[in-house]
Amino acid sequence: MNATAIVFYALAGLACASAFMVIWSRNVMHSALYLVPTFLSVAAIYVMLRAEFVAAVQVLVYAGGILVLFLFVIMLVNVKAVQGARLRLHGAVSGSIGAASIALLLSVYGRGRILAAAPDGGKLTEFGGNLETVGWVLYNEYLLPFEIASLFLLVAMVGAIVLARHKA
């Protein structure tokens, strides 16, 4: 086992363990804080996949933006920790049905063979750095989706403000 594999297994274990704690912990604030190691280890896995720009955006948008949004809302609504049983009957039933379908999915995945996709678009290191390559592809091939995404974010922002403001 080489060093890359050890780092990968450590990151994967950290991501899975903290993701599990997100859905397992009783306190919503703890769930939100357990998201941090998940997002950061996924960002580190992006670096291993030579997607440095995506890793930086992951840290900025998820760990910096979305998580702060979650924390603000948790403090705003002031929810208390869940009382009573951790798993109730219909929660256990729906959870086990979900786990069974996921096990089916993973077994199908284990049986199949992963084919490498045919290369198209920009190569990973065609223009030097990863950021430069992403920018080149984004502003050439995907210019219209990029502009639509900006409009989409504007609509989402207006919608969030309208939904969350006090009724006049």
Add this chain to the structure above:
Amino acid sequence: MRVDFFLLIAGVLFSIGCIGVLIRRNAIVILMSIELMLNAVNLTFAAFANEGQTMTGQVFVFFVMTVAAAEAAVGLAIVIALFRRRKSTDVEDATLLRW
């Protein structure tokens, strides 16, 4: 590293998020689980981008992150509106459309 390992960790993360949506009742935790699932999908995109030596997967991760940010903003606004009306963020207290 082969692509299988990355797909496997993405599958495990997606499963955890999916089970979280199914078993938790707090709307905020459900939104967090959705973020976990979107993260797993992004990991799959990045793994295949690395495997196929193509840039398209990473650009798609960018768009998925856009959708995730918008979804978190609108979803949390809905949670706040729900809390104002029902004094709770429990999805089982939102019973207006329940049969």
